[in-house]
Amino acid sequence: MSTQFTAEVFQNQFLPQGSREVHAIMTVNAGNDTEISSSALGEQLFGIICDTSGSMGGQKIRSAKDAMIKAVNMLPEEAHFFIVTGASQARLVAPLMQATPENKQQAIFHIRLIEASGGTLISTWLSAALKQFQRMPTAIRQALLLTDGQNDESDEKAFDHTLQACEGVFQCDCRGVGTDWRVAQLKRISSKLLGTTDIIANALLIEADFQTILQQAMGKNISDVSMRLWTPQGAKILFCKQVSPDIVDLTHRAKSVKPQVVDYPTGAWGKRESRDYHFCIEVNPGNVGDEMLAGRASLICTIDGTETKIAEARILAVWTDDDAKSTKIDRRVAHYTGQAELAQTIQEGLEARNRGDVEAATAKLGRAVKIAHESGNEATAKLLKTVVEIEDAPTGTVRLKKAIAKEDEMALETRSTKTTRIPKS
Amino acid sequence: MLTTQCPTCDAAVLQDDQFCEECGTALRTIASGCEKCGASPDTIDAEGFCGQCGFRREAKEGDRVEVILNSCLAGVSDRGLRHHQNEDFLALQTIGNAEILIVCDGVSSSDHPELAAQTASESAGLTIASALQAKASPESAIRSAVETALLGVCRLSEGQSGTEPPSTTLVAAVVQNGIVTIGWLGDSRAYWISDSGSRQLTHDHSWVNDAIASGKMTAAEANHAPQAHAITRWLGADAKEDAAPEIVQFPLPGAGYLLLCSDGLWNYAPEVQQIQELVQKSLGMDAVTIARSLVEFARSRGGHDNITVALFIHHSLDSD
Numbered sequence: 199m200s201t202q203f204t205a206e207v208f209q210n211q212f213l214p215q216g217s218r219e220v221h222a223i224m225t226v227n228a229g230n231d232t233e234i235s236s237s238a239l240g241e242q243l244f245g246i247i248c249d250t251s252g253s254m255g256g257q258k259i260r261s262a263k264d265a266m267i268k269a270v271n272m273l274p275e276e277a278h279f280f281i282v283t284g285a286s287q288a289r290l291v292a293p294l295m296q297a298t299p300e301n302k303q304q305a306i307f308h309i310r311l312i313e314a315s316g317g318t319l320i321s322t323w324l325s326a327a328l329k330q331f332q333r334m335p336t337a338i339r340q341a342l343l344l345t346d347g348q349n350d351e352s353d354e355k356a357f358d359h360t361l362q363a364c365e366g367v368f369q370c371d372c373r374g375v376g377t378d379w380r381v382a383q384l385k386r387i388s389s390k391l392l393g394t395t396d397i398i399a400n401a402l403l404i405e406a407d408f409q410t411i412l413q414q415a416m417g418k419n420i421s422d423v424s425m426r427l428w429t430p431q432g433a434k435i436l437f438c439k440q441v442s443p444d445i446v447d448l449t450h451r452a453k454s455v456k457p458q459v460v461d462y463p464t465g466a467w468g469k470r471e472s473r474d475y476h477f478c479i480e481v482n483p484g485n486v487g488d489e490m491l492a493g494r495a496s497l498i499c500t501i502d503g504t505e506t507k508i509a510e511a512r513i514l515a516v517w518t519d520d521d522a523k524s525t526k527i528d529r530r531v532a533h534y535t536g537q538a539e540l541a542q543t544i545q546e547g548l549e550a551r552n553r554g555d556v557e558a559a560t561a562k563l564g565r566a567v568k569i570a571h572e573s574g575n576e577a578t579a580k581l582l583k584t585v586v587e588i589e590d591a592p593t594g595t596v597r598l599k600k601a602i603a604k605e606d607e608m609a610l611e612t613r614s615t616k617t618t619r620i621p622k623s
Numbered sequence: 624m625l626t627t628q629c630p631t632c633d634a635a636v637l638q639d640d641q642f643c644e645e646c647g648t649a650l651r652t653i654a655s656g657c658e659k660c661g662a663s664p665d666t667i668d669a670e671g672f673c674g675q676c677g678f679r680r681e682a683k684e685g686d687r688v689e690v691i692l693n694s695c696l697a698g699v700s701d702r703g704l705r706h707h708q709n710e711d712f713l714a715l716q717t718i719g720n721a722e723i724l725i726v727c728d729g730v731s732s733s734d735h736p737e738l739a740a741q742t743a744s745e746s747a748g749l750t751i752a753s754a755l756q757a758k759a760s761p762e763s764a765i766r767s768a769v770e771t772a773l774l775g776v777c778r779l780s781e782g783q784s785g786t787e788p789p790s791t792t793l794v795a796a797v798v799q800n801g802i803v804t805i806g807w808l809g810d811s812r813a814y815w816i817s818d819s820g821s822r823q824l825t826h827d828h829s830w831v832n833d834a835i836a837s838g839k840m841t842a843a844e845a846n847h848a849p850q851a852h853a854i855t856r857w858l859g860a861d862a863k864e865d866a867a868p869e870i871v872q873f874p875l876p877g878a879g880y881l882l883l884c885s886d887g888l889w890n891y892a893p894e895v896q897q898i899q900e901l902v903q904k905s906l907g908m909d910a911v912t913i914a915r916s917l918v919e920f921a922r923s924r925g926g927h928d929n930i931t932v933a934l935f936i937h938h939s940l941d942s943d
Contacts, residue, residue, distance in 0.1 A: 430677025431660070458675075481677065489679040491672035515677075 202229025203467075203497055203509035208530040211514040212523040213483075219436070220479045220492040222513040223530040228420070228471045241337035243278045243294070244415055245330055245368065247323050249345035250283040254314040258346055258375055258401045265405040266309050269412050273297035277416065278337065280330045281305060284323030285316030294330045320349045321356035324364055324387075331368040338466050339368040340415040341391070342408065344398075346375045349383055361390050366422075369393050369465050371411050374612075375401055377604040381611045389446060392465035395612050399605035417468035420499055423508075424461040425475065428494040431458060434480040438462055441534040442474035445541050445615040461498065474619070476534050481515060490515040530620055533573060537617040540569040540578060544614040548607065551585075551598065560586075560598055568594030575618040581610040631774055647749030648771050648778075670707050679707075689911060690715050690933075696722055697911035698933035701918045703887055704926030706731075711885045711931035712740040712791075714748035718755050721799040723748060724933040726811050728885040730790040730857055738779055739789035743772040743858055747795055761797035761804035762870055768795060769806060769858070769868045777860040790859030793868070794825060794883050798935060801875050806868035809854045810886050811931075814898055817879030821899040824873055828856035852886070878939045880913070887930035888921045910934045 209222035246269065248262055266281065273279055274297065281292040291312065292305035323343070331339050349357060364370070370391035372384040375398045388395040398407050425448070429435060440446040452460040464473070481492050493513035499506055518524055547562030563586050570579040571591040579591070584606035586596040629636050634645035642648065656664045660676035667673055671680040686702040692715050702709040710729035717723070727744040729736025747768040754764035772793065780788040792809025803824070805813045810827035826832060830853040834845040845851060856865055875881070880902055892898050901920055905913040914932040921930040 430673075431675050433677070484678060491668075491670075491677040491679065 203227065204229070205495065205497065205509035205511040207495070207511040207513055208528050209513060210524075210526050210528045210531070211516045212518045212520070212526070213515055214521065214524040215486050215517055215519060216483050217517070217524070218480045218483050220477075220481055220513060220515045221528070221531045221535075222477050222479075222493070223441070223528070223534055224475045224477065224495055224511055224513075226473050226475070226497060226509060228467045228469060240419065241278065241334060242274075242276070242416060242418070243280075243331065243334045243337040243339050244273065244412065245279065245327050245339075245341040246281045247327050247341055247343040247370075248281070248283050248312075249285070249318065249323075249343075249347065250289075250312055250314045250316070251285040251318045251347060252315050253318075253347045253378065256314075259312065259314040261401040261404045262344060262375070263309055263312055265408040267306050268405050269408045270297070270302050270305050270309070272409060272412055273302070274416060275299075278334060279305070280327075281309065282323055282326045282330070283312055284318075284320065284326070285314075286319050286322075287316075288322040288326035290326055290330070294333055318345070318347050318350050319353045319356075320345070320387075321353050321360040324357075324360045328360070328364050328367055331364075335367075338415075338418050338421040340418070340466070341368050341370040341393075342411050342415075343370055343372045343384075343387065344375060344404065345372070345379055345384070347378050348380050361387060365390050366463060371395075373398050373404070373407060373411075374608070375399075375404060377608055381608055385612070392463060394444070397605060397608050397612050399609070414468065418466035419468060421466040423464045423467055423497055423499045425464050426455065426459060426461050426496045426498045426507075427452075427477070428459050428496075429479055430481055430490065430492065432482045433458075433492065435460070436478040436480050437476070438478075439476045439538065440464075440473055441476045441537060442472075442617050442619055444617060445538055448475075464497070474530075474534065476531070476538075477513060479513065484515070484517045486517050486519045488517050533620040534617065536569050536573050537575065540566055540573070540575065541615045541617075543569065544578075544582070544610060548585075548611055556598060560596060563598070564594035564596040566594075567591055567596050573618060575616075577616055577618070578614060581606075581613055585610055630778070631771065642746060642749060646771060647746050647753060647768075648774055688713070689915075691911045692717055694909040695936040695938070696724070696934070697909070697914055698724070698726075698883075698931070699911065699914040699918045700931040701887075701922065701926075701929065703929050704922060706927075706929055708737055709929045710736040710740055711887065711929040712737075712744040713883075713931050713933050714744040715933060716748050716752050718752045721755050721761070721797055722935050723751050723755075724796045724798075724881065724883050724935055725751075726794050726883040726885055726931050726933050727858075728792040728809065728811050728887075728929065728931065730792070730854070730859070733787040733790040733859060735779060735789045736791060739776050739791040739859065742775045742779060742789075743791045743793050746775040747772040747793065751795065751797060755797070755799075761799055761802075762806075762872070764797060765795050765804060765806035765868060765870065769793065769808070769866065773858050773863065773866050776858050777863070780860055788860035790857045790861065792854060792885070793858050795868075796881060796883055796935075798875070798881060798937065802872055803875060803881055804870065804872050806870045808856045808858055808866065808868050810852070812884055812886075812889055814882045814884075814895060815873060815875070815879055816882055816895075816899050816902045817877065819877060819879075821879075821895050823895050824871060825869075827854070828869070829854050875937050879937055881935040881937060882917075883933040884917070885929060885931040887926070887928035888917055888932055890928065891921050891924040910936050 280294040295301045371393040372388045372395045384395040437449045448462040492515040496510035543566040551559035589595040629643035631648040632646040657673035659678040662675040688700045691697040698713045714725040725744045727740035729740035750768035750771040751764045792811040794807040794811040813824040831845045831851040834840045
């Protein structure tokens with residue numbers, strides 16, 4: 199009955215006298231025979247939110263319409279879906295319905311009629327989607343938002359407010375088509391709504407991307423999973439990050455459950471999914487020889503109305519006067535600390551470059567090349583090559599490229615948080 | 624000094640007494656909470672971590688205990704390599720012409736198994752000794768010792784709302800006039816080891832044995848069942864009705880070794896022949912040396928459980 203989740207903690211639990219900071223990496227694996235959902239029926243609801251502002255006109259809107267039609271056709275008959283298009287205001291093109299052949303035909307008929315015109319007020323799109331998702335609160339709820347431009351400045355307040363309201367109600371992956379959209383804006387949505395952001399530089403590739411997202415969404419079978427962390431009295435959680443498959447800082451998403459216990463939302467999980475988390479906890483130091491439970495991390499979900507613990511692992515601290523033990527850094531902790539630095543360094547490097555600070559940009563991006571090389575993060579190394587000429591990767595010796603394609607820079611910016619796992623030894 | 628009455632025999636006892644000096648009933652109760660922050664005992668988890676401050680209870684002195692009464696009677700109880708604490712206990716005693724050996728293995732799934740094992744062995748040891756001094760037969764001494772031990776173990780959880788009262792196995796042996804009398808509950812074992820024929824003297828009160836005895840399964844099938852090692856009888860407040868020990872008597876046929884042990888040892892040497900070979904490696908050594916070598920053997924194999932061995936070397940009737 200219960201989903202086969204497993205959790206494992208990797209850490210060096212030995213601390214030198216007086217030390218308070220405990221680091222641990224927790225790997226969570228969802229089993230491959232998971233066939234349950236937190237909802238009794240295992241219902242799935244997939245919502246498409248598509249930008250139809252004037253700038254989408256031409257090839258972009260044609261490709262988007264084709265991609266939506268293909269996606270609707272791909273939906274399994276048991277699933278539910280809806281389609282919202284948005285410009286200065288949202289339009290419910292296909293209200294929430296089951297993906298029966300008749301309903302699909304009806305939706306496709308309306309998709310064909312879509313035309314691009316108007317401005318960009320994303321808050322109205324999100325709020326229309328929110329209303330649909332609220333109708334199936336126990337289903338696995340995933341949205342896909344496609345846009346090509348920037349949100350209107352007048353929407354700032356409403357946007358913030360709506361995003362807040364959407365949090366926890368549905369998850370949302372964001373895709374920016376072309377290069378006129380802003381990475382930070384879409385990342386704000388996807389990070390709040392537990393999704394991903396990526397660039398589709400060429401409109402013709404929208405269809406393939408939609409299919410990947412839909413397939414992933416349909417593979418999810420357990421929703422609203424929380425990471426629950428117990429810490430000792432007087433302890434402080436310095437950070438909690440998802441570090442694989444990409445870096446997502448969860449620290450500020452903590453919701454207090456009771457004293458010493460907080461929950462972090464992790465969204466829906468699919469079969470064979472695997473994620474790593476990095477915890478850093480500051481505890482009251484013990485004496486040499488003392489042993490402490492510095493944290494107990496568990497995955498919690500609601501099954502048949504009951505809050506259920508589906509996996510648990512413990513984070514320990516042991517104080518020792520043996521330097522040989524306490525100075526060792528766990529290799530996974532070291533690896534992910536490096537991956538976090540890699541993502542951070544790339545962001546700083548790109549910012550420096552945009553400021554015109556060539557020296558700082560060269561230093562930062564050079565450092566990034568070195569870390570990517572050392573940690574075997576080939577995907578990021580490849581992206582870095584599009585913005586710098588690499589003279590020597592092991593030392594991080596690079597030269598900034600004079601001309602960089604905007605799409606390459608945006609690809610690096612959006613994908614720099616992707617991490618690699620430590621190679622098995 | 625405050626005095627109160629022993630719940631078993633009504634003798635006057637002091638408030639701080641751990642045992643009734645008249646009848647051996649254990650008087651202690653679970654009281655200790657967190658030593659670091661003073662949290663109450665129910666905040667301490669099964670591994671000894673405090674649910675409030677996170678600190679773990681100091682490792683106990685009982686991690687390894689060696690009891691050496693003489694060159695022929697000794698025992699070792701060891702935490703092993705995997706468990707956080709030693710939840711086994713042993714008691715040895717000589718009274719006049721009798722030797723008493725007791726091994727207890729606290730049930731890990733119960734609350735404070737280490738206190739259950741310690742209380743049961745100490746209390747049973749004291750009771751057998753005083754019964755034998757009062758000229759009781761070994762069998763009736765063991766029976767009343769188990770009753771007394773049960774009271775002591777039940778008392779541990781008195782007033783506690785825990786769902787798993789402290790529980791333990793128990794095997795007790797009395798050697799007197801060339802006969803060994805053994806009483807037991809659970810899967811702690813007694814063996815007779817001798818060149819002229821070794822044998823296991825107890826049979827485990829375990830799920831696997833029940834399944835085979837009932838004819839529902841073959842030994843091979845039953846041994847593979849996940850619950851194979853679950854014990855079906857024990858000493859604890861949740862099994863009061865079923866706490867009468869099974870008793871066997873065995874006339875010692877000549878020189879040899881009487882060995883009591885917890886499953887931390889026999890899991891690595893399930894056949895009597897294997898135990899015999901291990902003992903024979905230390906031929907001519909004194910009891911504690913042999914006991915140590917058996918414990919070391921279990922540790923070298925992984926030491927997954929606590930390991931306790933009590934050994935009596937029987938030279939022969941004439942030399943007693």
